Amino acid sequence: MPETYSTDKSFALQLDATDPLKHFRERFHIPTQNNQELIYFCGNSLGLQPKSTRAYIEQELTDWQHLGVEGHLHGKNPWFYYHHFLTESAARLVGALPKEVVVMNALTVNLNLLMISFYRPTPKRYKVIMEYMAFPSDQYAVENQVKFHGYDPFDAIIELTPREGEATLRTEDIQAVIAQHQNEVALIMLGGVNYYTGQLFDMEAITRFAKQCSNDIVVGFDLAHAAGNVTMQLHDWDVDFACWCSYKYLNSGPGGTSGVFIHEKHAQNQSLPRLSGWWGNDEKTRFKMQKGFIPQEGAAGWQMSNAQILPMAAHRASLAIFDEAGMEALVHKSKLLTGYLEFLLLNGKRKDFSIITPADPAQRGCQLSIVMQQNGKAVFDTLTQQGIIADWREPDVIRVAPVPLYNTFEEVWHFADRFHSA
Numbered sequence: 001m002p003e004t005y006s007t008d009k010s011f012a013l014q015l016d017a018t019d020p021l022k023h024f025r026e027r028f029h030i031p032t033q034n035n036q037e038l039i040y041f042c043g044n045s046l047g048l049q050p051k052s053t054r055a056y057i058e059q060e061l062t063d064w065q066h067l068g069v070e071g072h073l074h075g076k077n078p079w080f081y082y083h084h085f086l087t088e089s090a091a092r093l094v095g096a097l098p099k100e101v102v103v104m105n106a107l108t109v110n111l112n113l114l115m116i117s118f119y120r121p122t123p124k125r126y127k128v129i130m131e132y133m134a135f136p137s138d139q140y141a142v143e144n145q146v147k148f149h150g151y152d153p154f155d156a157i158i159e160l161t162p163r164e165g166e167a168t169l170r171t172e173d174i175q176a177v178i179a180q181h182q183n184e185v186a187l188i189m190l191g192g193v194n195y196y197t198g199q200l201f202d203m204e205a206i207t208r209f210a211k212q213c214s215n216d217i218v219v220g221f222d223l224a225h226a227a228g229n230v231t232m233q234l235h236d237w238d239v240d241f242a243c244w245c246s247y248k249y250l251n252s253g254p255g256g257t258s259g260v261f262i263h264e265k266h267a268q269n270q271s272l273p274r275l276s277g278w279w280g281n282d283e284k285t286r287f288k289m290q291k292g293f294i295p296q297e298g299a300a301g302w303q304m305s306n307a308q309i310l311p312m313a314a315h316r317a318s319l320a321i322f323d324e325a326g327m328e329a330l331v332h333k334s335k336l337l338t339g340y341l342e343f344l345l346l347n348g349k350r351k352d353f354s355i356i357t358p359a360d361p362a363q364r365g366c367q368l369s370i371v372m373q374q375n376g377k378a379v380f381d382t383l384t385q386q387g388i389i390a391d392w393r394e395p396d397v398i399r400v401a402p403v404p405l406y407n408t409f410e411e412v413w414h415f416a417d418r419f420h421s422a
């Protein structure tokens with residue numbers, strides 16, 4: 001990390017020239033307008049398309065075309081086993097053992113499936129701790145799981161709120177809430193990175209603290225904004241379960257498939273209720289069409305339907321790129337890139353804004369959330385007209401995410417330049 005950043009454009013060009021990951025940008029389709037490449041800082045919402053994606057999908061279309069149903073066993077990548085091809089790479093991304101991970105379904109579907117198994121309320125212990133203003137899909141999922149078990153969401157859901165005058169949560173405050181409710185909490189369900197503020201939670205400290213309070217507290221994370229953005233060690237941290245989508249930082253296409261983590265300690269636990277289907281059954285007897293569900297060991301045993309080959313093919317293309325680049329190198333560049341953006345934002349002429357994302361690099365990924373004091377939407381619209389794709393959240397937030405795989409320091413410089421003059 002450089003001692004100091006500089007506002008000179010030449011500094012940005014120099015960082016790009018020495019960036020060991022710079023060639024990865026060529027692997028992506030960069031959206032254009034009037035033949036000009038747009039500055040795309042929306043990889044936290046929908047990641048860009050790898051140029052290799054088409055070939056991965058075409059391979060499956062070709063096998064379907066030529067083999068029909070035979071593709072299940074005789075395709076180049078037999079569909080019967082297709083999820084296996086994703087498991088190891090997906091596990092690396094979140095710091096898990098392969099048997100702890102499976103790719104299937106979509107994110108909110110998985111969140112609901114996992115809560116069926118891991119939210120097991122009792123009359124004494126039925127509460128759920130989550131973030132205030134969690135992503136709406138997570139709010140709705142938790143609210144309805146609570147109702148499904150006959151509890152009142154207003155009573156059962158404990159929301160973590162920042163201190164007066166602060167925008168993000170302090171780990172010690174999260175722990176204090178856990179301690180206060182330690183005898184009635186069944187589940188802690190947080191985002192790994194909050195979608196709105198960009199805050200990365202200390203998942204390890206939160207999980208450890210919760211387990212110290214009571215082994216009956218289950219800890220799960222929604223990693224939609226963490227997977228492919230930050231490094232994690234879910235296995236070592238003793239997280240019970242997690243799920244994430246593949247279309248944000250993981251560049252696997254709109255509505256893409258989802259990843260699931262279930263800690264090894266639950267792998268053989270047959271007493272956990274689960275919603276089940278044939279794909280979670282032991283592969284040796286899956287096509288025998290017999291009575292009696294025999295779950296596969298580990299996360300794969302939570303599968304229900306046969307694999308969605310086309311979105312999984314897109315995901316596979318993207319995971320190959322992550323394997324090649326490596327999360328450590330990506331995070332190293334990400335910290336430089338985001339730090340540079342922060343520096344340029346704070347050292348320009350515009351002062352009518354604040355950054356609510358934590359300034360501590362250990363508490364964020366590559367997103368910065370900028371709160372505008374006035375005319376925020378007008379500034380955002382001007383930036384859009386100037387070829388910058390960022391994200392607007394009512395009432396006053398611009399979210400910007402320079403991602404290390406395909407964004408450049410020069411783009412960050414241009415963004416800041418236009419932001420200060422917009």
Ligand SMILES: *Cc1c(COP(=O)(O)O)cnc(C)c1O
Nearest residue numbers: 106107108135137195222224245
């Ligand atoms: C993006 C996102 C979702 C979206 O869920 P889908 O089921 O993929 O539509 C859910 N939760 C969080 C925290 C997200 O960031």
